[in-house]
Amino acid sequence: MSYTFTNYKTKKALKDVVATGEVVQCYQPGLGPNLMNFTGKIYLEGPHYPEAHRWYAEAWMENGVVVKVK
Numbered sequence: 001m002s003y004t005f006t007n008y009k010t011k012k013a014l015k016d017v018v019a020t021g022e023v024v025q026c027y028q029p030g031l032g033p034n035l036m037n038f039t040g041k042i043y044l045e046g047p048h049y050p051e052a053h054r055w056y057a058e059a060w061m062e063n064g065v066v067v068k069v070k
Contacts, residue, residue, distance in 0.1 A: 001056075002026045002035065004066070007048045011055040014046070015069045018059075024066040026059075036064040044069075 004026050008014040018024055026035050026042060029049075035042070039062050045053045060068040 001045045002028045002032070002042050003046065003048055004044060007046065009047050009054075011046070011057050011069070014044070014057065014066075018066055018069050025064055026061065026066065035061065038064055 004014065004024055006017075006024070008017070014024070026044065028035065040060070042059050042061055044057045044059055046055055047053070058070040059066045
């Protein structure tokens, strides 16, 4: 699972930002790979630890930027 650099409190907030064309980048805490140039499907969760995760999403990244959220 990955996180967005901005701590979105809801999946709707994340979807709205992606729809406006703003740059949303992600990271994997711990030993995960660097996602700055990644293209492909990822899975997101939020809000960030230590808060309880209340939403989960499938997203598509192109060159390190989220372009679509399900």
